[in-house]
Amino acid sequence: MLIHPRSKDRPFHFGPFPLxxxxxxxxxxxxxxxxxxxxxxPSLPSETLLTRAADHYREVFTRFAEGPVAPxxxxxxxxxxxxxxxxKGAAYxxxxxxxGICRVPDSAxxxxxxxxxxxxxxxxxxxxxxxxxxxxxxxxxxxxxxxxVAAMRAAEIIAVLAGHIRCxxxxxxxxxxxxxxxxxxKLAVLSGLAVRADDGIENPYLARRFSVAALSTDYELIPxxxxxxxxxxxxxxxxxxxxxxxxxxxxxxxxAKRASHLSRYPMETVKRxxxxxxxxxxxxxxxxxxxxxxxxxALHGDLGDKARHERKRFAFKTPLSYSLLQSIRxxxxxxxxxxxxSDSSGFGNPASNARAIKSLSYFLGSxxxxxxxxxxxxxxxxxxxxxxxxxxxRYAVVMLIDQGFDTMEGASGDDxxxxxxxMRGYLRGAEIAGIMAEFLRGHGFPARSQTNADSDVLQxxxxxxxxxxxxxxxxxxxxxxxxxxxxKSVVFTTDLPLEVDRPIDFxxxxxxxxxxxxxxxxxxxxxxxxxxxMFNGYEIWKPDVERCARYRVTNPKGSACGRCMKTCPINKVxxxxxxxxxxxxxxxxxxxxxxxxxxxxxATWLDDRLGNGTRNPVKKWxxxxxxxxxxxxxxxxxxxxxIDPRKKVxxxxxxxxxxxxxxxxxxxxxxxxxxxxxxxxxxAAALLETPQQARLRSAAGGAVPPHYVPTPALGAAPPSDNTxxxxxxxx
Numbered sequence: 001m002l003i004h005p006r007s008k009d010r011p012f013h014f015g016p017f018p019l020x021x022x023x024x025x026x027x028x029x030x031x032x033x034x035x036x037x038x039x040x041x042p043s044l045p046s047e048t049l050l051t052r053a054a055d056h057y058r059e060v061f062t063r064f065a066e067g068p069v070a071p072x073x074x075x076x077x078x079x080x081x082x083x084x085x086x087x088k089g090a091a092y093x094x095x096x097x098x099x100g101i102c103r104v105p106d107s108a109x110x111x112x113x114x115x116x117x118x119x120x121x122x123x124x125x126x127x128x129x130x131x132x133x134x135x136x137x138x139x140x141x142x143x144x145x146x147x148x149v150a151a152m153r154a155a156e157i158i159a160v161l162a163g164h165i166r167c168x169x170x171x172x173x174x175x176x177x178x179x180x181x182x183x184x185x186k187l188a189v190l191s192g193l194a195v196r197a198d199d200g201i202e203n204p205y206l207a208r209r210f211s212v213a214a215l216s217t218d219y220e221l222i223p224x225x226x227x228x229x230x231x232x233x234x235x236x237x238x239x240x241x242x243x244x245x246x247x248x249x250x251x252x253x254x255x256a257k258r259a260s261h262l263s264r265y266p267m268e269t270v271k272r273x274x275x276x277x278x279x280x281x282x283x284x285x286x287x288x289x290x291x292x293x294x295x296x297x298a299l300h301g302d303l304g305d306k307a308r309h310e311r312k313r314f315a316f317k318t319p320l321s322y323s324l325l326q327s328i329r330x331x332x333x334x335x336x337x338x339x340x341x342s343d344s345s346g347f348g349n350p351a352s353n354a355r356a357i358k359s360l361s362y363f364l365g366s367x368x369x370x371x372x373x374x375x376x377x378x379x380x381x382x383x384x385x386x387x388x389x390x391x392x393x394r395y396a397v398v399m400l401i402d403q404g405f406d407t408m409e410g411a412s413g414d415d416x417x418x419x420x421x422x423m424r425g426y427l428r429g430a431e432i433a434g435i436m437a438e439f440l441r442g443h444g445f446p447a448r449s450q451t452n453a454d455s456d457v458l459q460x461x462x463x464x465x466x467x468x469x470x471x472x473x474x475x476x477x478x479x480x481x482x483x484x485x486x487x488k489s490v491v492f493t494t495d496l497p498l499e500v501d502r503p504i505d506f507x508x509x510x511x512x513x514x515x516x517x518x519x520x521x522x523x524x525x526x527x528x529x530x531x532x533x534m535f536n537g538y539e540i541w542k543p544d545v546e547r548c549a550r551y552r553v554t555n556p557k558g559s560a561c562g563r564c565m566k567t568c569p570i571n572k573v574x575x576x577x578x579x580x581x582x583x584x585x586x587x588x589x590x591x592x593x594x595x596x597x598x599x600x601x602x603a604t605w606l607d608d609r610l611g612n613g614t615r616n617p618v619k620k621w622x623x624x625x626x627x628x629x630x631x632x633x634x635x636x637x638x639x640x641x642x643i644d645p646r647k648k649v650x651x652x653x654x655x656x657x658x659x660x661x662x663x664x665x666x667x668x669x670x671x672x673x674x675x676x677x678x679x680x681x682x683x684a685a686a687l688l689e690t691p692q693q694a695r696l697r698s699a700a701g702g703a704v705p706p707h708y709v710p711t712p713a714l715g716a717a718p719p720s721d722n723t724x725x726x727x728x729x730x731x
Contacts, residue, residue: 003579003610010245012406012621013088017098017205018243022234024192028226032190033105037183049342049442050145050360053435058152058178060330064159064323065174065215073169074319074625074632080222082623087122087221089621090164090320093407094157094424095365096124097210098203100191100224104182104216108190113181116173118216120223121182123191124157126150128209129363132260137352138359141439147211149364151177154213156327156431162215163323168625168632170219177211184212192224195232204234242577251576261358263368265482265574267467270590272502276464277509278471278532278539279691282375284704285537288458289382289668292660292710294549296384299728301673302666303546307553312729314553315419315560319625319632324423328453329730331430335449340442347443347496354499357397357436364432366399367487368480370466370501374493377537378461384728386669386713389456393446393493395500396457398466399432400480400487401425403565405573408486410619412558412641413566414523417622419559422488426452429490437492447494453730459489467501473512473519474527474564475543481506481590484570507593511570512541515604518564520647521613523639524551527564528657529649532691536662536708539691544657546676557637567613567643569604608645615642659684661707669713 014020046052076083084101091099100123109115128146132138155176165172175182185201188194193212194201202208204227235249242248255264262268290296297303298311316325347353354371361369372395379391403421411417433449440447450457460476463469469478472485479485481504519527526548528541535542552561565571572578574586585603588595607613626635658681666674687707689697 003581005573005578006242006248007245007406007577008616009618011085012092012410012619013085014244014246015088015092015098016247018239018246019098019192021243022204022231023228024225025228026225028189032186032226033107035107035186037107037110038185039110040180040184043178046148048141048143048145049439050141050435051148053438053442054145054148054152056438057334057431057435058155058176060334061152061155061159061327062174062176062179063330064163064326065176065179067163067166069166069171070169070631072631074623075634076623080220083219084222085621086623087161087165090161091122091124091157093404094160095153096157097127097206098125098193099123100188100193101221102187102190102223104187108183108186110181110183116171116216118171118173118218120219120221121187121191121214121216122161122221123187123193123212123214124154125188125193125203125206125210125212126154126157127206128211130256130260132356132359132363136260136356136359137346138260138356138363141356141360142363146209150211151213153365154211156427158213158215159327160320160323163326164320165215165217165219167319167322167627168219170217172215172217172219174213174215176213182214182216184214187214188212190226192227195227195229197232202232204231248577254576260362261355263362265368267368267482270481270504270506271593272467273505274502276470276503277505279534279695280539281537281694281698282377284698284708285377286662286708286710287377287379287381288536288662288665288710290380290384291382291386291668291670292665294545295553297666297676298549298553300671302676303550303553307550310553314555315422316729317559317627318416318420319627320622321420321423321559322627324420324427325729328423328427328430331434331451332453332730334434334438335451335454337438337441339444339446342443344444347445350497351499353496357498360436361397361399361432364435365428366432367402367483368400368468370398370468371498372396372398372462372465372500374457375461375465378457380456380458381710382668382713383456386671393448394495395498396462396466396491396493397436397498398459398462398468399429399490400463400468400483401429401490402483403486403488405486405571406619407621408566408571409616410621411566412615412639413563414555414561414639414641415558416624416626416635416638417559418562421562422560425488429488433490433492437494440494440496445494445496447492447496450491450493452488455491457491457493459491462491463489464503467504470504470506470508471540472508473515473541474568475541476545477564479508479568479570481570482574482586484568484572485565486571505593506590507596510596511600514600515569516649517567517569517604517607517613520649521563521567521643523561523563523641524548525653525656526551529653533688534691534694535659535688539694542657542659546658546660546678546681557635557639563641569607569612608643611643613643615640656682657685658682659688661687662710663707665711667711667714
């Protein structure tokens with residue numbers, strides 16, 4: 001407890017609640033078997049814009065309740081316990097509140113509907129979100145929406161779980177609100193998640209504030225035992241302190257007491273400044289085309305045939321990540337839409353609007369939210385197909401989705417769960433931003449979600465300006481003071497009047513200047529050990545993005561890569577259940593910036609001494625499977641890296657960093673391959689200014705460096721059958 005969080009030795013698939021400590025009663029099995037199924041009451045038509053948006057997204061996820069089964073079954077261990085860990089772990093990874101497993105009796109099938117030969121069921125509960133305060137406009141927005149939003153989230157989780165099981169070669173059918181062939185309340189009781197109470201079911205920790213969903217399957221699993229009625233009295237002193245490393249009642253209470261427009265992390269205590277803590281020459285930063293991003297270049301063939309082929313599957317080459325991809329694809333058409341005709345009065349106060357929007361984001365599941373005006377250079381200049389983008393909204397609501405500390409703890413950072421970590425963050429972000437944009441459009445305000453699958457904006461500058469982090473040594477990655485680099489961002493842009501946040505300063509520039517851990521541990525040596533440079537108008541530790549992209553796309557022993565996130569000393573959990581040392585260090589890091597020169601050397605040394613960044617086998621819940629040609633197979637290997645504090649810094653490393661400034665980008669409308677010129681990119685280091693040189697030049701009115709000028713468009717109309725656009729995994 002002094003150093004590590006209480007959950008350090010708790011298997012991830014046990015979940016955040018101490019279900020394993022509850023009393024059980026096997027007599028319930030017979031009672032439930034003999035009782036008839038209860039047909040759910042028909043749902044009432046949605047009356048609010050938010051409920052209608054949540055129902056719309058739930059209907060999208062229900063498309064994946066059923067689907068084709070892989071023709072060959074995945075290689076699996078003989079024991080059933082690892083199967084349980086994989087399935088329950090995946091459900092908790094997707095943020096199910098509680099998970100249980102049961103056998104499906106005949107009496108659970110609803111009358112008049114076909115019964116499947118599925119003897120097992122995986123059942124999940126999703127807790128209802130907390131309503132905002134009565135004086136918050138979001139209170140009215142969320143009226144009667146808690147159950148609909150939780151049902152939508154439950155449908156998302158079940159869709160992904162069912163797809164995951166089908167990819168492993170077993171049948172699985174989802175049962176969710178509005179599309180269900182099973183008595184979900186009966187399954188919740190049988191799986192040890194609820195107790196019969198009066199006219200419904202009740203959970204020991206969530207009372208009745210939850211929604212239920214389930215899947216039925218022929219995938220053999222170990223059933224849980226039903227709860228004893230006495231389990232409803234489980235909230236005692238042990239729960240308050242935290243049983244067996246589960247989340248404590250103290251931490252849940254702390255979060256519940258925070259204002260609804262604040263995240264669970266005390267971002268309000270972080271120092272605010274007028275500009276980001278790294279130099280940005282606003283008038284010099286070029287607008288760049290999406291064609292220039294190296295993942296996009298790989299798709300066009302710029303990095304060769306192997307990278308082009310692997311780009312279409314690199315983050316989706318496991319059963320779980322492939323299942324996530326299907327839902328991400330389905331949400332792309334929902335990112336924009338027509339404006340509604342609802343009354344838009346009552347939205348005239350930007351501060352009130354901002355407070356309500358943040359409350360709504362947390363109600364829907366965001367982890368951290370900030371707001372900024374969109375600078376000119378945050379808009380891409382051209383789409384993937386070469387068509388120009390004209391800026392169209394004033395504000396950006398920027399949200400961060402935590403990729404999951406415990407799962408990261410069990411991983412090397414570049415093994416087979418890495419791609420799914422990204423995809424889960426992208427799916428959750430697309431869902432939240434999409435619902436919020438649809439809600440605002442319903443009120444008559446233009447709004448569009450900007451996701452990893454389809455974004456007209458660069459998200460990095462928006463994360464900076466929205467006050468959610470500082471630029472780090474990792475380079476093109478922002479660090480937050482409470483979750484470090486362990487997040488994916490999503491944005492929705494809008495013209496709703498909003499009060500903006502200011503950038504933050506928690507001393508990260510000094511920290512990263514004196515901590516080289518991410519550079520030391522990078523598996524492809526893409527992160528610089530040296531000082532910051534000016535690149536396309538930004539002061540930045542510029543990574544070798546070509547080298548990084550090649551490794552992530554073609555990683556043979558894992559799916560993508562997140563080693564820098566895994567090994568960063570700021571990748572921690574900062575809450576009431578965290579280690580005292582971690583909490584104290586976080587407080588000092590945010591509130592005592594003047595102590596950085598003393599504390600940073602100690603903190604970075606101690607981080608290595610404590611073994612932070614090594615794998616915790618207790619937290620590994622997933623199978624190492626590669627999804628190849630529609631079949632899950634055993635991979636050729638899995639990266640099993642741990643940290644190497646004795647690794648020496650290569651003094652010649654800086655000479656191997658390749659820079660691709662705007663002048664070396666491919667034409668934005670070039671459909672065919674444009675081979676990268678790495679030799680020229682290495683030589684481009686000589687073109688770069690130091691931040692001090694850039695400040696002096698800019699103050700003296702010097703000309704913008706010519707390498708800041710992007711390669712112009714060819715001018716030809718983009719072909720309608722653009723092969724790179726057609727080859728996008730999101731289309």
